[in-house]
Amino acid sequence: MLIPGVFITVLTFPGVIVHELAHQLCCRICKVPVFKVVYFQAANPAGYVLHEKINNHWHSLFVSTGPFLLNTIMGAVIALPASLPVFSFGNAMFYHYILLYLGISIAMHAFPSTGDANAIWETVKRPDAPWLFKLLATPIVGFIYLGALGSMFWLDLFYGMGIAIGIPKLLISLLA
Template sequence: MIFIPAPIIAALTFPGVVVHEAAHQLACRLTDTPVLDVKYFQMENPSGYVIHARPSGPWKHFFISVAPFLVNTLLAIAIAFPVGLGAAGNVEPGLIEMLLGWLGISVGMHAFPSTGDASSLWQSIKAPDTGWALRLLATPICGLIFLGAVLSVVWFDAIYAAAICFGTPHLLVEYMAAHP
């Protein structure tokens, strides 16, 4: 396995870091949770962050925590979709397609919330005012976030990004061919 220091990966995939933090900030705005400080990208650990006030409810906390997964995943698919369609049709990529592919992979690689997001969410769902439905939903999600963080040492984040960016268009092409 190739080891590349985290700051180098963050620098090479900085658009994904920016989108990840913007997703947190957008979720804060949508839930009326005050944002206290934002750093969209920096060459330090963490490579970006959003510091916000305590959300007024556990569902809001959940939404803020998982927003990057939803936003980064959907945006990565949308950005890389033309490239994925070309790859599914065995079309040789040009410069624009390579840039879109890099951008899609960059955004997709930062879809998973951080372990800090998972820890914060975990504390929120353990609170006495958290209902059973949210606990039932959020508990396995916290586990998946932690698992994703552990698996990132074997490039799980890059594998996930490639799968959504190129697998989604490929599956669509196969589906369309089977159902004309």
């Protein structure tokens, strides 16, 4: 069954918003001027951040991959308070399921886009890129492209569920 990407994007819009906020936050941390931010639109791309060209290699990598870290952490933290009532106590309220939805949708949008991979790759190809940067950034580009390929097979959904449901369940079982 093929479900249009725009439908999934609209359904999981909180994740798109957090993803773009993460890019913007990383730009701010690196003091990269931002010209325009679209946090969400029901189109492709679902959101974007237009910023000044980044000259620092490490800043470029940070801005491109920042959403992976922020969306992953936020997805887990938001879903964690709902995990005990839903999975252990059986006394979940409606808002617990809302928290799980938010956690999953935010974690689903953790993967950087192929546009982010292209930005990293352009930085890797620069003649002034340090060898350590090239060594670390090249496999990241490959993983981003694999993630984009995997999203055709619902990898992003499985990742979101693993972060928002799997990790809290694992913590509960370890601490119980």
